[in-house]
Amino acid sequence: MNKTLKQIAEQLNAPRTVKNKKTTEVEVVTQVPKVQLIYAFNGTGKTRLSREFKQLVAPKGNGEGEETISPREKILYYNAFTEDLFYWDNDLEEDAAPRLKIQPNTYTDWLLTLLKDLGQDANIVKYFQHFANDKLTPHFSEDYAEVTFTLERGDDKGTEPLKISKGEESNFIWSVFYTLLDQVITILNVAEPENRESRQFEQLEYVFIDDPVSSLDENHLIELAVNLAGLIKSSKSNLKFIITTHSPLFYNVLYNELNSKACYLLERFEDGTFALLDKHGDSNKSFSYHLYLKQTLEKAIAENTVQKYHFTLLRNLYEKTASFLGYPKWSELLPGDKQAYLNRIIQFTSHSTLSNEAVAEPSDPEKKTVGFLLNHLVSNYGFWQQEEQNG
DSSP: OOBOHHHHHHHHTSOOEEEOTTTOOEEEOSSOOSEEEEEOOTTSSHHHHHHHHHHHHSOSOOOTTSOOOOHHHHEEEESHHHHHTEEEEOOTTTTOOOEEEEOOSHHHHHHHHHHHHTTOHHHHHHHHHHHSOTTEEEEEOTTSSEEEEEEBOSSSOBOOOOOOOHHHHHHHHHHHHHHHHHHHHHHHTSSSGGGSSOSTTTTOOEEEEEOTTTTOOHHHHHHHHHHHHHHHHHOOSSOEEEEEESOHHHHHHHHHHOSSOEEEEEEEOTTSOEEEEEOOSOHHHHSSOHHHHHHHHHHHHHTTOOOTHHHHHHHHHHHHHHHHHTOSOGGGGSOSSHHHHHHHHHHHSSGGGGSSSOOOOOOHHHHHHHHHHHHHHHHHOTHHHHHHHHO
């Protein structure tokens, strides 16, 4: 039955019924799953869902005389509205340095006060520089109301304050949120509340993260997903996480990195209603994702930008095609010396490709291998032409 977004939010906040893998008996989970991972196309309503969920978990004002809990005490969220709280003051009339200002409200006041009290400035800078530019340095004002950015030149002096790109701005805002989330999890992992560095997170129930990946290239997207999954797995408290994304690659990495999760596809219908469908498996098994992978590889080959992770995408295509055509092993689809090509692909698709290690750029012959194997798959198996005609 189709639902409103409010009803979808209620579904996410409800205990799940699952089958016991050992006995196949049905048992009722008494708690909401630790992680709920949602894939949805852009424009489906992910951001609106995050707002509905926040209102459900911590509604504003329950009436005069009733004790209310601030939303920030119950749920920590990152979405498009979070980014809107940061805006530029270019001050063109006075020709002053451009500054990224932080809109004051209860959420940002609380957020930045905590970061200041916990002394996390350096960690924000470090995390931001890793995903942006190690010479691009943010500087918080004393009252944490604004940020300026300079480009370091290798000496004691940097450039005059400059305006960063929209992508760099998004990376910075995510760095602020991620740094706080790291602190929240670390603090709540201390079992005895009286021993915690801060007591302000003790009523926190949920972390809702909506698409933090729009400004990242695919290498950094993979790394961010691995880092986020590692942080979630380190959480020992009852904190629960909901993550929504339109990126199949981001979804796949989280799916494979997180052990305990519930996975969904969010669909929107023409009448404005929605459905949250249970999905089992990564997007290669659950969604029409293979054509996206094929197009991504073709683009990288055409632009000579093949990287290590493209071997993973190529392997996904071979696995999906082999499964569809009934081959017991995907390596049977490889041309010529199958073992040699298999070894080459395995070399680039080990788990280390999703770690924090530096990703070495493949050599020219290795890049050509990706093009050759993709062309072999497309040219020799009619499944692809059939899928494209039906699509």
